[in-house]
Amino acid sequence: METGRSSNSADDKAPQAVRVSALVKHYGSMLALDHFDLDVRRGEILGLLGPNGSGKTTAINCMLALLTFESGDVRIFDRPMTPVAYGLKRRIGVVPQEVAVFNELTVRENIDYFCSLYVPKRSDRTPMVNDAMAFVDLNDYAQYRPGKLSGGLLRRLNIACGIAHRPDLLFFDEPTVAVDPQSRNAILEGIERLNREGATVIYTSHYMEEVEQICDRIMIMDHGRQLALGTADELKHLINAGETITVETLDCDDQTIAAVTAMPTVIRATYDGTSLEIRCRQGQRNLMDVLDVLTRHHVHIGHLTSRPPTLNDVFLELTGKALRD
Numbered sequence: 001m002e003t004g005r006s007s008n009s010a011d012d013k014a015p016q017a018v019r020v021s022a023l024v025k026h027y028g029s030m031l032a033l034d035h036f037d038l039d040v041r042r043g044e045i046l047g048l049l050g051p052n053g054s055g056k057t058t059a060i061n062c063m064l065a066l067l068t069f070e071s072g073d074v075r076i077f078d079r080p081m082t083p084v085a086y087g088l089k090r091r092i093g094v095v096p097q098e099v100a101v102f103n104e105l106t107v108r109e110n111i112d113y114f115c116s117l118y119v120p121k122r123s124d125r126t127p128m129v130n131d132a133m134a135f136v137d138l139n140d141y142a143q144y145r146p147g148k149l150s151g152g153l154l155r156r157l158n159i160a161c162g163i164a165h166r167p168d169l170l171f172f173d174e175p176t177v178a179v180d181p182q183s184r185n186a187i188l189e190g191i192e193r194l195n196r197e198g199a200t201v202i203y204t205s206h207y208m209e210e211v212e213q214i215c216d217r218i219m220i221m222d223h224g225r226q227l228a229l230g231t232a233d234e235l236k237h238l239i240n241a242g243e244t245i246t247v248e249t250l251d252c253d254d255q256t257i258a259a260v261t262a263m264p265t266v267i268r269a270t271y272d273g274t275s276l277e278i279r280c281r282q283g284q285r286n287l288m289d290v291l292d293v294l295t296r297h298h299v300h301i302g303h304l305t306s307r308p309p310t311l312n313d314v315f316l317e318l319t320g321k322a323l324r325d
């Protein structure tokens, strides 16, 4: 029986865990995936970053053959993914966006049930269920029913159900939405640990900080399309973004704003009457140069901050809107 990471068939040599080409998917007349492409390397944590409604869940469900699509191609471990690719499905774990567990079953029974979909023999499952429960730190709640669990504990149960059969490839769809910060950190650390132990991970989120924290590479998507793919650093280089300087000041006039905007290093300067925000290109002397111009225009500077570029800046540059709209 194939139970996951011990498998060593020929397809394990494929460098790609997932290869998606040109997926097109409509819901009625609404285009949800627009020639969506994705390559996931074996052993990496790949982040799918996009705002709500950008098509992350649709993309995942198409990759898993849970949704049909009009055209395109999905290969997992170098094999075509289909609804009846049971050998592949056994090697895949899914932690869906909506918690999906049975209220009549206890925590332990839920994990055992999901594991039994892939591992029929109970004696094989027992250590897997124990490991999964320990992994998400739910031992104290083994006999609880889901109705008695907090949101964070429910999320952890959802994760345990998805990982118990020790899959090679794991999909996490926004696993930290609506969880407290402590559970969120535990979830992120858990995902990194699963990855260190050998699992390839696809992680969707609209939180750029999380994606930047745990993902090796990040795909930015919007309107069902890939906009960019790379490491966080590569994405920031792509748009040539440097720091954003924010100056609290009450006396910035139009001339000053025009002078700042005209600086070669400045991408954009905006002033709301109390705060001047200056987005810069990459450069060594941005802060000095900006201060120089402000001083020459006799601007009184209150609080001043400078922050490095974020993935939100990348998103803003690629789409013209903020990730958190």
Ligand SMILES: Nc1ncnc2c1ncn2[C@@H]1O[C@H](COP(=O)(O)OP(=O)(O)O)[C@@H](O)[C@H]1O
Binding pocket: 027, 030, 032, 050, 051, 052, 053, 054, 055, 056, 057, 058, 059
């Ligand atoms: N079952 C459905 N029927 C109709 N439209 C849907 C359905 N599921 C998702 N959509 C729409 O498809 C788009 C992509 O949704 P989704 O894949 O859930 O995005 P995300 O996971 O990035 O939030 C959204 O505009 C959403 O409203």
Ligand SMILES: [Mg+2]
Binding pocket: 056, 057, 058, 097, 173, 174
């Ligand atoms: Mg979603």
